[in-house]
Amino acid sequence: MKSMRNVRITLAAADERYIEPFLLYARTGEFAKRVSVRAFSQLDAFLAAMAAERPDFVLGEPAFLTPWLQGEGSRGVPWAALDGGEAENAALGGTVLHAFQPLNRLLTAVLDLAGTAQSAGSASQAGAQIIAVHSAAGGVGKTAVALNLAKQLGGRGQRVFYLNLETWDSAASFRAAGSESGLPGLLYELRTARENGEACRSPLSRHAPFQEKLKSLSFPPLERPDELLQMSEADTAGLLDYLATCGACDVIVADTDTEDHDRCRALLRRADRVLWLLADDLLHLRRTAGWMNHREARQPAEFYDLIGRSVFAVNRCGGRLDNVLPRPDLRPLAFLSYIPSWKALSREDVLLGSPIFQRDILALCEQLGLGGSRRPPPASAPYAAAAATGGAS
Template sequence: MLPVRFVLAVQDARYVEPLLNYVNGSPYGSSMQVTAFTRPDAFLQYMQSGELPALVVGDAEMLMAWFRLGEPPVPWLLLNESAELPAACPAGGSHTAKYQPLPRLLETISACCHGSRTLTGGGNGNSIGTGLQTGLTSVIGVVSPLSGCGKSTLAMNMAKQFAVLGLRVFYLNLETVNSSVLFPSGCNGMEGSFSRLLYDLKAAQEGGMENDLQVMPYRLRHQGLKCDTFEPSLHVKEIMEMTRSDTELLLRSLASAGRYDVIVVDTDGASGGRDERLQAVLEDAGALVWLLLDDPISMFKSGIRIDQLLQSGESFAGSLMKRSRFVVNRYTGQLVNNPPRQDIRIDCMLPYIPSWKQLQQQELLLMSPIYQREILKLCRQLLGDADSGLSDNRGELYA
């Protein structure tokens, strides 16, 4: 599953450092990201900077200083030296012994982290999950405010590499103009099936029969992607009339079918106004992969779009950054432009492939060994694979 992020706030560095070393050397190193603070001012500044962790773990002095700022926006775990929780603590947290065997402490922290994560990603109560546990489907949205940035190439290669890892994958293209039509599935007899599916989506909602909607008859096997998908539709007007509730029902129906571990959703780039399909993905996806380009315009547009979403008042705004991963495409060896926001960390660099500049066979976009190697690393990072060779799950200590 996706690594969870928690903050450790303890004034005693002699306590913090052994805990960080244990996390990095244990199996938790692939499933947890730790940011540690030993100074109250640095801790409080971080908690007010924007991105929120899944959990805050701290001693009484640090947590009490944080509580004085107002109602805690995330769950907390007090490292307590007594057997009782102080009466001054607000709701939304728990406590555990400060001094105990590290494996037992990490078990407690892990349980609190995963207990605080909503399986819906955005909290709308459906069955779409972020983890790849039995019975749950992980929805990963690939998003960008840019057109022509390689978003569909990324999404399709991710679907393929998740399948290579042995997962059951569905590739869902929600673009207004479906670019996956350039990659034939090799499956015949499904022409017009997506239009019929859209009709069924609307009919099920009008008749109050959402739970009876069957989407599996419309799926097909895409030989090139090694996963399931729907037949691409070029009826632009039909796609544009697809509402937020249509999209949510489609995602919910795919997830509840119990046939897929991962749904990779390819969204529209540079869509104007309020794209209801994109809004549904932003709400329901357990992870959002933002695609950036290393140029000033790309970084500027991406920053403005993210700022707009964070200030939109939508229910997903509070968890947006926590669920987001950031990928730079067409990387040439050195990142020239800074990320659009200070709280954005680049999680993956996808190489520039010169031979893609002029292509006669689109299938070659799914066959570059160099590109697919980096996509595989990204997929493993999203899954929290300890063998990915990535170093970004190491804890950070801020004095």
């Protein structure tokens, strides 16, 4: 797992009573491994420091930003203003963030803006890796695996986005609602940008808050599934491309239905890795093999490309397999433990707090190489050859 370089933030605010809790939270909270903050309450000290160094991001009150922005040293340094008076904000003309919003939201917005600026300034920067958690049959614990995967990666310092594309969102209770516009607002902006032939430049923090339970960004739950049901394959692909390239994420953990609809098809085509969950159950394995046989016969090139990006894991495993795997390419990379206490689940923290399952998920993360290059390793030779020729080699 690669270590993420801290984002160097310079904070400029006149009131030390604002600076002190900000620094304490940044140095001891969940962002401690992701940011380093220098703070100034005196204008002269701030300007002298900015003349001597270039931080990754500047967050300051207009009284500090105005003289700094008039100098040469501000060029190329992304910044945002802490909300002052309307006249001051209008004169600056840049992004304005509310100073007294919860600090986790404020720092998430800062990291979002800093990441977007770095992405725009470097054409060679790789985007986020998209991990699709998939199964050919329901009831295998797909959402539980996706939630734990997102939480464990987020807890290890990765910038994670948990994307739930299920028609009936089984993870809604793990995500808090907020003032952000959510998925509907972002889809509207993406469609508008696409119709105008432009790139969507809306910051992700405008649409998705940081979800403390998951240690990840995620859209607030939808009140109704209408927006999801109306999503086309192009809408889903555009959403995934935006999330992967907006600069705010390292990893996207995506969870969708087992049904063959536009959202699922777009995710399986766009994902860098497909974590394919299996159950040690004869009927489940037969259904999985049937799905694979059908796809291989009808769409061989697409099927071999998919399998080349797939890894298989057996969930709810008691330690050994009781059934024979029906296809030779169903080779499990990992075995995730069966947690008996989940059968009588009454508290959400139990689902995300099993030490045994956390151990298994962390081992799976290492095996997947999450946090490395966005593109997965090359497909195995037989699948690569089959994908190139449109059939089995």
